[in-house]
Amino acid sequence: MSDPADAPKTADPTTAGYYGPSKTALLLLDFHSMFVEKIGGPDALAALSVAGQMRTWAKSQCITVVHALIDIDAATFPTCKGAERLSSIIGAMKSGGAEEPAELLQDLSEDEPTFTRVLGHVSALKSPGILEFLHGKGIKSLILTGLSTSGCVLRTAIPATDAEFVVSVISDACADRERDVHNMVIEKLIPSRGYVATAAEFQEEYIKARNSD
Known part of the structure; x- marks a missing residue:
């Protein structure tokens, strides 16, 4: 029997508010401590803090939380450009910095999975098993946070829309080395395929949509 809380409350299936908590997932992308630094x-520190707040909120709403990270024990693929440089990054991460910050690990539960991918695959959807997991749970709407905006966030958002997910990027839970690059992705690239909102805006609009009759 379906949960009444998951019944559509808006008429537009292209929006996040159309989908209830059981059809929604928050993705925490590449929040390795080394990447924050x-x-x-x-x-980056502000984005991490907001991502932690989004995680707390999502769990309170019974929204699935997924951690997506890089597998530091896997070699990159042979055709990857810059493989030597990426291998040096892996080596540095093995010495420290591969872990997620404590802000994203408090009260970690078994139903909060982590998926990892080979360095060189930028999209989190290349992580083995993640699509099967999302489809198996009936997820239709993805909320993205992560580092960096122009890297894993953008490169996960576009394939996710191709995979027919509704995609919402939390602008203040992402960051980039270059603030201008972050702004370009958030203002120019993502809106053509998905939605952009601050954490406060997303939460307010989601609750409003889910409580409408």
Whole structure:
């Protein structure tokens, strides 16, 4: 029997508010401690803080939370451009910085899975098993946070729309080394295929849509 809370409350299936909690997932993309430090500055730290708040909110709404990270034990693929440079990154991560920050690990539960992918695959949807997991749970709407905006966030968002998910990017839960690049992705690239909102805006609009009659 379907949960009444998941019944559509809006008429537009292209929007996040159309889908109830059981059909929605929050993705935490590449929040490795080293990446937080590598991007540097207040933007990355602020994005991490907002992502942690989004995780807490999502769990309170019974929205699935998925961690997507890089597999530091896997070699990149032979045709990957810059494989030597990427291998050096893996080596550095093995010495420290591969872990997720504590903000994203508090009260970690078994129903909060982590999927990993080979470095060189930028989209989290290349992580083995993640699509099967999302489809198996009936997920239709993805909320994206992560580092960096121009890397895993953009490169996950576009394939996700091709895979027929509704995609919402939380602008203040993402960051990039170059703030201008972050702004370009958020303002120019994502809106053509998905939605962009701050964490506060998304939560307000989602609750409003789900409570409408």
